[in-house]
Amino acid sequence: MATTRNEALVRWMQDHGHSANSLSRELNAALEEITGRPGRFDGKAVRDWRAGRVQWPNAATRAAFKRVTGLEAPALGFVPRGRTPSAPTTAQQEDSDMKRRTLLGITAAAAAAAAPGAAGPRRIGMSDVERLQARFTEIIASDHRHGGRLGIEQQAAALADEALNLQSAGSATQRVRSHLYACAAAFRSSAMWAAIDGRRYHDALAHMREAQALAELSGDQRIKFRIWSHAGTLYRHMGRPADAFAANDVARSLHITRRDPLFASLGLARQMAIHGAAQDRSGLRRTFDQAQDAMERADPDACRPLWLTAFYDRAELHSLALSAYLALGDHVSAEYHGHRCLAFLRPHMHRSRAITTSRLAHAQLAQGEADAATATAMRVPADAATQHARVSRMLREFGAALRATAPGSSTVQAWSEHTATWRTAV
Incomplete structure (x- = not known):
């Protein structure tokens, strides 16, 4: 057949x-x-x-x-077995089907609540919130493993919509509703981060605006901090340091940064990266010291959200310093922080390791260490080198700089042969 x-x-x-x-x-x-x-x-x-x-x-x-x-x-x-394959479905049809299923789900919930003889509307409780929080854990894990993928962005956005749909699916206390808005904001901020990481900045801006509105409805200081801090990073990547400072200042002004020094440390660390983009050497050094001091004062046993504890530690502080010094053109300091980041990096941080290794290779090449830089760049896994937008761009730029630095050398040949294997390895 x-x-x-x-x-x-x-x-x-x-x-x-x-x-x-x-x-x-x-x-x-x-x-x-x-x-x-x-x-x-x-x-x-x-x-x-x-x-x-x-x-x-x-x-x-x-x-x-x-x-x-x-x-x-x-x-x-x-x-499914026993069914006849239909004609290929267009992307527009798939999107329509998804919207139809979502609408049917909401309609069914409303109908069940209003049915004659029904016991009453469904009660939305903390068990529903906990189920969504478990899905959020999966999103965080996917981000650390893959980063930037469109699929992660789409899944996070769909889960944000699912959290909002629950608001209309039954009765709930104000506390539960606040948690649902916080879940929706968290998912939307993860969609925003995936778009930033994948260099889809226009989409990231749209997710940012939605996330900010949801965070206000939730009243959750922690998720507000995450979203405004991400906004600062987004504007930094877009080459808009003034907007980056303004957004990050909103995050740093929240009460949570005064209650918990780890939040204050992250705000300062991202401020440091913006100082690098703005070519402010003294501000960079000052905020690194302040961020490190705040991290040392933070209670290691305090209860914090997963999105913070899963990534922010000494490795991330040095990663942001690496990025800042690279932007500043201080390649010796950048290399130092790159090595420190890799020494502290936790094993599950695949995306972070690929980004840091790529940046470290750039710092070494800028110092004239072509052989060492190429050996470093070759440590980036093939899947990250070809499928992660930020890593792919950095390695393309590395190859161009290497060819300009050592044209016709055996090092350039070795790099060319190495990158050729990516076409068959992935």
Whole structure:
């Protein structure tokens, strides 16, 4: 029987920059997280799915696909056994179907609440909040592993909408409603961060505005800090230091920074990075010392949100100093902070390690250390080098600078041969 090519899966892979081999590796990792046993998918398996030779993978494989893509199997073009494959679905149809399912879910909840003889509207409680917070933990983990992916941004935005839909699905106390708004703001701020990390700045601005409104409704100082601090980072990456200072000042003025020195430290650390972009050497040095002092004063046992404790530590402080000194053109200081960051970096911080290693290579090359810099750049994993927008851009710029610094050298040849392997490795 003739097979039908799975156009939906093909489109998803193209949109997210995946080859058959790279997707198989992501699925293997996801399956291990789900089952505790490594997956054994390979490029051939993905090509079979893509070609339509396997139309309905088993349950474990479908769960792995959902973990990687955030989508159910039918949305990826898979067809349950016994059903006839329909014509390829357009992106507009998929979006319409998603909106229709969301609307039907809300309508069904409202209808159940209003049905004659019903016990009453559904009661939304802290268990619903805790379920959303568990999903937020998954988003944080995906960010640290992959960073910047459009799929992470889309999944976080969808979960923000899910949290808002609960506001209309039943009755709740004011405390629960505040928590739901805080969850929605947290998810939206993660979508914003993924867009920043992927250099999709226009989308990040849209997420930022939505997140700011939700944070105000929640009244949660911690999530307000996260969003305004992210806003400062967004403007810094966009080359707008004045706006970056203003946004970060909003974060640093919140009461939470006076109650908890770790929040104050993060605000100062990001201020330091902006000083670097603004070519303010004295401000950079001063705020690094202040951020380090605040971190040392912070109670290590204090109860803090996951998004903060999962990433902010001495490694991140040195990472921001590395970025600041690179922007300032002080490559010796940048290299020092790069090595310190890598020494402190926790094992699960895959995205951060790739970014820091790329920046360190730039700092070494700018000092004329072409061989050492190239060896450093070669330590960046192929998937990060090809699929993470910030890392890809930094390594392209590194290659151009290397060719300008040592044209025709064996080091340039070695780098060219190394980057050629990425086309087959991912």
